[in-house]
Amino acid sequence: MSWDNELLERAHKIIELYPQKRSALGPLLYLAQEKDGFISDDSIVEISNLVDITEVQVKSVSSFYSMYKEEQTGTYLLSVCKSISCEINDSRSVINSVKEFTGLENYETDQDKLFTFEEVECIGACGGAPAVQVNYETVEGLTPEKTIEMCEWLKNDKPEIIVADQLQNKFGGTKSFDWAIEDNTGSAYTVPGFQNIGTAKEKDN
Amino acid sequence: MSDQIKINVNGSEIRTDSDQLIIEACEDSGIHIPRFCWHKRMDPVGMCRMCLVEIETPRGKALVPSCTTKVSEDLVVDTESEVVKKAQEGVLEFLLINHPLDCPVCDKAGECPLQDQTMAYGPGESRFVEDKRHFEKPIPISEIILLDRERCILCARCTRFSDEISGDPLIEFIQRGNKTQVNTFPDEPFRSYFSGNTVQICPVGALTSTSYRFKARPWDLKKVSSTSNCSSMGCSVELNVSQNKMLRILGEDNEFTNQGWLSDKGRYNFEYLHSEKRILKPVLNNDSTNEISINESMELISNEISNDENSNISFIVGHNSTNEEYYALNNFVENLNKVNKDLNMDVYLSDDYLYEGFFHNSDLLGKVEDLDSVDTIILWAQDIKDNLPTLYLRIRQAVKNGKKLVIFGHTNTAMKELSDSYFGHEIISKNLEFNVEISEIPNFNEYINDKNVLAIIGKSSPIQNTNPISNLVNYLDQNSNLKLLNCFSKGNTFGALQNISLVKGLNEFINEFDSSEKNIVFTIGSNPVNSSIYSNQIKDKLINANFVVSLDLFKNETTELADIILPTTSFGEKEGTFTNLEMRTLKQNKILPTPGSVLNEWEYWSMMLNKIDIENSYESELELNLNLCEDYLDKDNVPSFDNLNKPSNLDGVLNSKSINIEIENVESGTLEILFVNRLYGDSSTQINSPSISMLGAERFIEMNSDTFIKRNLSDYTVNLVQGDITLQVKIKINNDLPNELIIAPLNRRGFRDIDTTKPYELIEVKNLKELSVN
CATH class of the missing domain: 3.40.50.740 (Rossmann fold)
Known part of the structure; x- marks a missing residue:
């Protein structure tokens, strides 16, 4: 069995949240991605046993959604929005700056397994376009310069937990709107930080 | 019964059941609507859009898929309007974008719905000049099935069949959009008893079987309807023959028996007919060189008699x-x-x-179709999935439609998930006798009291006292409206x-x-x-x-x-x-x-x-x-x-x-091993049919994990030793079995010599690695 007891315990807690076992499939795939940085075949076998469906049914779901990665990602997943609002606000130059800094093309990961770069469809931050997500934590109002600065910071400081507010304060520009609540939790893996499934991590500062 | 209503199709009025789909109603009245994904034995999915028709709605005419739209009173349907024709052309043009059009080398060509419907409803000319998407040409997805993903038009018939009908979803859509493909999970092949049905219902040449691949063109086939003797279900089949060789067996839709489906054994167990090993002349004293004429042989036998x-x-x-x-x-x-x-x-x-069975009262005898009308199905017999595979599909279907299924005993563990109640070792002892009074079985009465019941009853084990079975049938007869199927599974x-x-x-x-x-x-x-x-x-x-x-x-x-x-x-x-x-x-x-x-x-x-x-x-x-x-x-x-x-x-x-x-009821001794017949075994017909000969080779036994631990086993490959017999077997864990009872396949090589009532030992195979030559 490839999952350790701690992970299995988390998995069972997630399964209990749903009336049917198979409904827990989505969150469990995030656990798998948290563990390996992608959805491994071993994890698929594990999940299929946990929720009583066949391996290929799990694979069918995991390969359908692009946020479940089929290949190893780097520590930091840079998702740059290319949809219309960002495009109008010059996301092209943000994309180019990331490409230039990392030397990566779309969906590529560098050799040190530090960065994975992808161009994505709308990430729901049109008011603060152009926007970027680092491990699904959103920064809005970026400029090419600020983007490079952010990449350098990630490369040099190697922060363990990425928190959206912190990124925004450091590198962001115009925000869609201000929630006025400080959010101290972020994500530590290439998985969105959800508190109810335990992928969100609190930043201590 | 649902009400009859009238609808208007292409200007003429037709009468139909109110719960039918447009495509079914039209089909019944002889109006053909082209389709790829819809199949009358499966739930509609609306995947291919080929069956678009125009209906009149309060907001004007609208194109709807006729396979997902139900009829309603006075509905006006047009299946041949210009709009419909344009839609059909468009759908076909899209379906053909990535289709390789390798019809000259495709087995399906000649009986291919995509080919036929492109001829009948297609645009006639292609406007597509771009490169087509490519996949590796046929990949084996099991020992007997090959998959060519380029030809697939994503109708989901095969994936729906494996999920809805046979209940072993081992093939699914992987990826999405342009990259969508049907596939299996790595190292988890499409090993289903019913996989051949997907080849038959595939509307293109994407799924092919090893036994028929490149053997014939459909227009060269001679066809006749017949009945399979794979099991006592008597599945309706179509035999396809070319140049005096049986090349293929297809399932025919018989409402009362197999409803179009076949098990892979029934479908692929025919190559033996043309085996070189068949005996073609009378043989004397088992000496192949000593062939005699029929007349001589008759002479010898009649003299002897x-x-x-x-x-x-x-x-x-x-x-x-x-x-x-x-x-x-x-x-x-x-x-x-x-x-x-x-x-x-x-x-x-x-x-x-x-055994003697229950034939004395012909009023008691039920029919397979009773599965769809009773309240409760009671099953105590040998392994149904392996021995009456198409009956298994019918039971599955009935359970899906809300019938209650109650299973006794230790042979049908594969169906436990389907059942509403499974009476395992707490109710039925290792020796296949009741541990408790039948009337005391928890929750049993609520399934049967004053209900319509169909009982499928037979011996679970070759050595079994049949009194408990008779007691159960008597009890059911007294307390319910009972119909019964005698479960002898073999051929005729x-x-x-x-x-x-x-x-x-x-x-x-x-x-x-x-x-x-x-x-x-x-x-x-x-x-x-x-x-x-x-x-x-x-x-x-x-x-x-x-x-x-x-x-x-x-x-x-x-x-x-x-x-x-x-x-x-x-x-x-x-x-x-x-x-x-x-x-x-x-x-x-x-x-x-x-x-x-x-x-x-x-x-x-x-x-x-x-x-x-x-x-x-x-x-x-x-x-x-x-x-x-x-x-x-x-x-x-x-x-x-x-x-x-x-x-x-x-x-x-x-x-x-x-x-x-006339069969004497045996005393059930102490049963140590429960023999079951597997679908695939070592019958001479199967081992002389190359496509499926290897499917019955694996030797395995099943036991629960307590027995595994109690016997101090650590490895899943062991030697089963009884007297001077030693068999190397694999162990599969099946926790629905009682302690210290193992299940072994009777029709796999080596098992027959074992005595089911005598103790045996399981000895780990030591130093397996040292034994290998390298």
Whole structure:
């Protein structure tokens, strides 16, 4: 069995949240991605046993959604929005700056397994376009310069937990709107930080 | 019943059930709507959009998929308007974008819905100049199925079949958008008992089978409808033959039995017909060089029979003969007895699961279609999924439609997930007896009291006292509105029971065999030395017998002991009738010529009677058929060839005869091993069919994890040791079994010699690595 007891315990807690076992499939795939940085075949076998469906049914779901990665990602997943609002606000130059800094093309990961770069469809931050997500934590109002600065910071400081507010304060520009609540939790893996499934991590500062 | 309503299709009015889909209503009225994904035995999905039709709505005309839209009163449908035609052209153009159009090398070409419908409804010309998407050309997704993803049009018929109908979803869509493909999980092949059905329902050439690939073009095939003798379900099939070779078996939609589906055994177990190993001439003393003519062989046998006045003649029959052949055998026995009263003759059926059954009350006997109308289905029998695979599909379907399923005993653990109640080791002991009073079984009464119940009842194990089964049936009869299916799973067992005056079992053969007298034994399409738990005793008796005649297709463990082997015809080479487990008689048709100097079984019986100068022999199957029809209880609707060939009777005729089985109830000793027959085994027909020969090779046993731990095992490969027998087996964990009871496959090589009532040891295979040469 490839999952350790701690992970299995988390998995069972997630399964209990749903009336049917198979409904827990989505969150469990995030656990798998948290563990390996992608959805491994071993994890698929594990999940299929946990929720009583066949391996290929799990694979069918995991390969359908692009946020479940089929290949190893780097520590930091840079998702740059290319949809219309960002495009109008010059996301092209943000994309180019990331490409230039990392030397990566779309969906590529560098050799040190530090960065994975992808161009994505709308990430729901049109008011603060152009926007970027680092491990699904959103920064809005970026400029090419600020983007490079952010990449350098990630490369040099190697922060363990990425928190959206912190990124925004450091590198962001115009925000869609201000929630006025400080959010101290972020994500530590290439998985969105959800508190109810335990992928969100609190930043201590 | 749903109400009848009227709708208007293409200007004419049609009447239809109110709960039908537009596509069904049109189909029933003879209006064809093109489709790829819709299949009448599966839920609609609206995947391919080929069945778009125009309907009138309050907001004007609208295009809707007719496979997902229900009819409503006064609905106006147009299936041929310009808009519909344009939509069909558009859909086909899209479907063909990535289709490779490799029709010249595709097996489906000629019977391909995509090809046909492109001709009929397509745009005629392609505007697509870009590169097509490419996948690796056919990849094997199991031992018998190949998948060509380029040809796939994503109709989801195969994936829906494996999920909805057979319940083993091992193929699914992977990826999405342009990259979407059907595939299996790595190292988890599409090993389903029903995988062949996906090949049949695939509307393009994406799924192909190893046995038919590149063998023929559809327009060269000769076709005939027939009935499969893979199991006693009597599935309707279509035999496809080219140049006198059987190339393919397809399922036919018989509402009452298989509803279009087949098991892979029923579908692919035919290559043996053309095996080089078939016996084509009578053989003397099991010596292939000693071939004799049919006339000589008849001479020898009839001399042997008429020489001695007081000999015992035993007939061990198998389950692959037609009703006519059983009837001819019975006629042979009766006429011989008339001439010589001192001859002691008995017919034994070679099936360890045979017992007296419940035939005394014909009102009690149920039908397969009762599955769809009763409240509760009670199952206590041998493993249904392995032995009556298409009945398993019917039960699955019934459960899906809300019928309650209650399972007893330890053989049908594969169906536990389907069941509403599974009575395992707490209720049924290791020896297949009740641990508690039937009336005390928790929650049982609520399933049966004053309910309509269909009980599928048979022996679970070759050695089993049948009193508990009888008690259960009595209890059910008293407390519910009971119908019952006698569960003997093999081929034409019911045809044998109907047409042979008295049938006994193999245990009786052993007990009644008196070696002090002269014994002549006929084995007819049966291999008791290899297919029974009494194998060793039967072998002794056959060695002891003075004269043994085997009628068979292949040399096997039994024919080795024969003085004369008579080659017989097989499925597809003979015409006759077949009776299934609900006493439905169906037609089996001949499409292949008889090979070599092979005769039908009945012809041998007739010739022997002629040699002994007895009249009353028969000249043809037709004559036999007409005669056997005289004994049916319902004289108005007998399964004569004429009657069965009527269009209204293509689904078979229900009729019964009196049945006499004489089998002694054995004491159930202490059962240590529960034998089950697996779908795939080592029958001579299967091992001589190359495409499926390897599927019955694996030797495994099942046990629960407590037993595994208690026996101090750590490895899943062990030696099963009993006396001087040692078998290397794999262990599968099955926690629905009682402690210390293991399940072993009776029809896999090596297991027959094991005594189910004696203790055994499991010894780990040590130093397996050191043994390897490298």
